[in-house]
Amino acid sequence: MRRLGLITAVLFGGLLAYATPDFPDWGDPRSPASTHVSPYYIQNSLADTAVPNIVTAVLADYRGYDTMFETTVIFAAGLACLFLLRNFGPRAVESRLYRHRPTGITLRIEQGGDLPENSAEFERIDSQWVPYDLIIRCAGRLVLPFIQLFALYVVAHGHHSPGGGFQGGVIFGAALIFYALSHDLRSTLGHLPEARSLIVAAVGVLIYVGTGVLCLLLGGAFLDYAALAGLLGVDPVMARSHGILMVEIGVALAVTTVMVSLYYYLATAGRLDEGL
């Protein structure tokens, strides 16, 4: 099987390498891609949408319909992981570990024992026990606000610099995953429970589609943000810029929560009780 895979990989790799010289040169101004629609975007996107970053303008405005379904694909991937990985089955209660906060002593409570759940003095810790590390916790707590702020900056500043809803959402999701890694999964689940996370993902997709429908209701075409001009109180060009921001926020919400839910399912094998 391994040999067969190697032969296939070498064969297709050779085929791709053989076909590569037929492509136009990198950055060739006479290649079909550079002569067909690119000049229109380069010449008109700033005047059309008031967005200096052409990539953002193309992604969220000219090709907004395409990006809407990309967001839907991410949402569908999150749902698919829910159905594949989530384990709702009854869970055998094995022994659990608790730390007594004032003394730092670790207790193991066997099956059938009295569990000090909801006690301020006892803190539950994972059965695959990671030693309590003050440095990692404090460093995590220090760095986290800056990562989250940067994620928001990437979402909001996607008009002017590289970035946008997708990248900002991934960074925000990574910040929440980082919180789970530096503390434990239960503290992240306390801030963003599974159900809330999936609802927010759906709301993100809904914001995107809702913006499109709003344009439709206001007399424009679907996802034609210029129709929002009257509602936002700006001229049609700025309305397209603001419309891009609206859909980027939707994308960011969906991507953040889907990333976090994927982490929940993978790290806990679908049990959502304890993990990395």
Add this chain to the structure above:
Amino acid sequence: MIWQLEIIILVLVVVCAVGALAVRDLLGAAILFGAYSFLMCLLWAIMGAVDVAFTEASVGAGVSTVFFVAAVFRTSRRTRD
């Protein structure tokens, strides 16, 4: 751009890709795959596709490496083939 730098990065990309496939330890493969993504991100940035580079850095090198490590944590660390 400096072509020597591009050659070095390209060679490292191939080394990381082959290493990620060949290595028996799946945790090592996940880390090598992260390194591969980061080098690809550098290549995108060199070629001027900054948005793609940004996505590659955040998704490929960041979150997907964590997903791989989490999956290894919950399954087995050794491959059978």
